[in-house]
Amino acid sequence: MNLIEAGVVFVSFKKETSAWAKHNFWIYIFVCLYILAGMLTLKTASDVLPIAAQIFGGIAVWQNNPRPIRFLMLIPRPLWFIYNLFVGSYAGMIAEVFIFTSVLVGIIRFDILRQVKKPT
Numbered sequence: 001m002n003l004i005e006a007g008v009v010f011v012s013f014k015k016e017t018s019a020w021a022k023h024n025f026w027i028y029i030f031v032c033l034y035i036l037a038g039m040l041t042l043k044t045a046s047d048v049l050p051i052a053a054q055i056f057g058g059i060a061v062w063q064n065n066p067r068p069i070r071f072l073m074l075i076p077r078p079l080w081f082i083y084n085l086f087v088g089s090y091a092g093m094i095a096e097v098f099i100f101t102s103v104l105v106g107i108i109r110f111d112i113l114r115q116v117k118k119p120t
Helices: 002-014 025-041 045-062 066-072 076-087 090-117
Strands: none
Touching: 002 025, 002 045, 025 045, 045 066, 045 076, 066 090, 076 090
């Protein structure tokens, strides 16, 4: 999953400079790869949570505008938190709380407070 995520980040980074990376079919390929990798490693019902989290995270990274990236990055956090709870990864749960808080701070700072300060 992390290798696939690295591919998503690499291709999305290249979207601005390379013609081959601009096509939206890439995100569909990566979503299919997440599902395939997840199905190959699926052992319990809770193993679906990282698959869904990675799909939402990949879609978030694929966006061009920072606002949808921030809002979409909220979705994987609870999925990863619950998965970490199931597998007993306290460090993972703590990390997700920090990431979720960081994303919320970004949303408040850039999406909410900037809207309030704009003159009408």
